[in-house]
Amino acid sequence: MTDAVHPARFLTWIGIVRLGLVQTALGAIVVLTTSTLNRVMVVELALPAALPGILVALHYAVQMLRPKFGHRSDVHGKRTPWIIGGMAVLALGGLTAALATALMAENTAAGVALAVVAFLLIGGGVGAAGTSLLALLATCTAPRRRPAAATIVWMMMIAGFVITAAISGQLLDPFSLGRLIAVAAGIAGIAFLISVVAVAGVENSTRHLDDPSDVEDVSKSEFMATLKEVWAETDSRKFTIFVFVSMLAYSTQELILEPFGGHIFGMTVGETTQLSGMQNSGVLIGMIFVAVVGSVIAKGNPRVIRGFILSGCLASAVALWMLTAAAAAPEGWPLVASVMFLGFGNGVFAVAAISAMMTLAGKGTKRREGLRMGLWGAAQAIAFGAGGFLGAASVDLVRAVADNPPLAYGLVFAVEGGIFVLAAWLARDIGRNAADAQDWASHRASDRTSKDFVPPAGQPAGGD
Numbered sequence: 001m002t003d004a005v006h007p008a009r010f011l012t013w014i015g016i017v018r019l020g021l022v023q024t025a026l027g028a029i030v031v032l033t034t035s036t037l038n039r040v041m042v043v044e045l046a047l048p049a050a051l052p053g054i055l056v057a058l059h060y061a062v063q064m065l066r067p068k069f070g071h072r073s074d075v076h077g078k079r080t081p082w083i084i085g086g087m088a089v090l091a092l093g094g095l096t097a098a099l100a101t102a103l104m105a106e107n108t109a110a111g112v113a114l115a116v117v118a119f120l121l122i123g124g125g126v127g128a129a130g131t132s133l134l135a136l137l138a139t140c141t142a143p144r145r146r147p148a149a150a151t152i153v154w155m156m157m158i159a160g161f162v163i164t165a166a167i168s169g170q171l172l173d174p175f176s177l178g179r180l181i182a183v184a185a186g187i188a189g190i191a192f193l194i195s196v197v198a199v200a201g202v203e204n205s206t207r208h209l210d211d212p213s214d215v216e217d218v219s220k221s222e223f224m225a226t227l228k229e230v231w232a233e234t235d236s237r238k239f240t241i242f243v244f245v246s247m248l249a250y251s252t253q254e255l256i257l258e259p260f261g262g263h264i265f266g267m268t269v270g271e272t273t274q275l276s277g278m279q280n281s282g283v284l285i286g287m288i289f290v291a292v293v294g295s296v297i298a299k300g301n302p303r304v305i306r307g308f309i310l311s312g313c314l315a316s317a318v319a320l321w322m323l324t325a326a327a328a329a330p331e332g333w334p335l336v337a338s339v340m341f342l343g344f345g346n347g348v349f350a351v352a353a354i355s356a357m358m359t360l361a362g363k364g365t366k367r368r369e370g371l372r373m374g375l376w377g378a379a380q381a382i383a384f385g386a387g388g389f390l391g392a393a394s395v396d397l398v399r400a401v402a403d404n405p406p407l408a409y410g411l412v413f414a415v416e417g418g419i420f421v422l423a424a425w426l427a428r429d430i431g432r433n434a435a436d437a438q439d440w441a442s443h444r445a446s447d448r449t450s451k452d453f454v455p456p457a458g459q460p461a462g463g464d
Contacts, residue, residue, distance in 0.1 A: 070374025090125025282343020312349025
């Protein structure tokens, strides 16, 4: 059936921003567990850096279930229950992780065992909520708005990183394990409440374009058969490989940046938490830059988006090589500026890749948006888990062999930069083929002439 027969009611900008608040809440919990708790384990508790690396790898391993989560939400046709349920599990996991970290100071084995449970909960919560949220955006956002919607939502997640890092950095000094638990409990509770309020009623305010036969078809599909069908799509397969390599590069420094600040520059817990916040500030600036140039000026032109992906990957590589130099000569080095430049490069490539992802999710067989998002989310999760663990374990290994922390951190940063160069090379085909160019041209024409867009009540037809 055609769009004219079944007009769609798409998300308004307010609806998109409301969904972005869920990403803000998600990011607030994640940044505390993957950055601050990692630093406390390694520096304050003097545990091996591989420990938080393994824990974070576990939480990413659980996210290999993202394709399954996405497929189930495709079948059910409702994303909201998966979002709310996932955020509840994530909030519980975040609080449990803080309790486990405090327990490690008294009983390391018991604390580690509890931390394993906590990070499994975190992974399941992120996988269920994050996949369903992106699928909801892909299905309920007008095609011409998808790149901008991806930018807004991801910027709001980074804003959650920045705000949480800044506030918790202030609240955690002077540091104590009791203070850590109190801060974690407050963040988890507030994040969950924000998510529930933000998502309430948003999905019901939209009308989808699905033909009833599409709904019946997906409800009868088997998961593995559908996954093979999506993997057989050239665009989906190539993009999955790019996501894995780029996210491997992105994540390798995630667990070692704060310990790097502590070991090499002598920073306190609050200072390294704020350093992480400065990195995320750079990410936010990079995303805003792409939003203005890519969405407002270039209107989602795939060539421009591809250029941002390439340049962002290369800028990230240069920034990491700057940190390699900082490890060798820390005296007087502009660490904050280097970290912000790294964040800027990360933000440019990440939001451009997400814009491409939002467009590609709707291509191919209908009613597969959740599964495609889940497939790319799983690739990201595997890469993040492997990158975080390999980065932390490599630092431990080099320190054990050479007893040289600057060499250990510098070597990992240098290799990570090389992986970003490989990611840039793989990104050459994103948005390059003629079909993508034709799709973009038709969307631009539709922006000017479309009459089948039915906006929510109170919004002018065709208005942004």
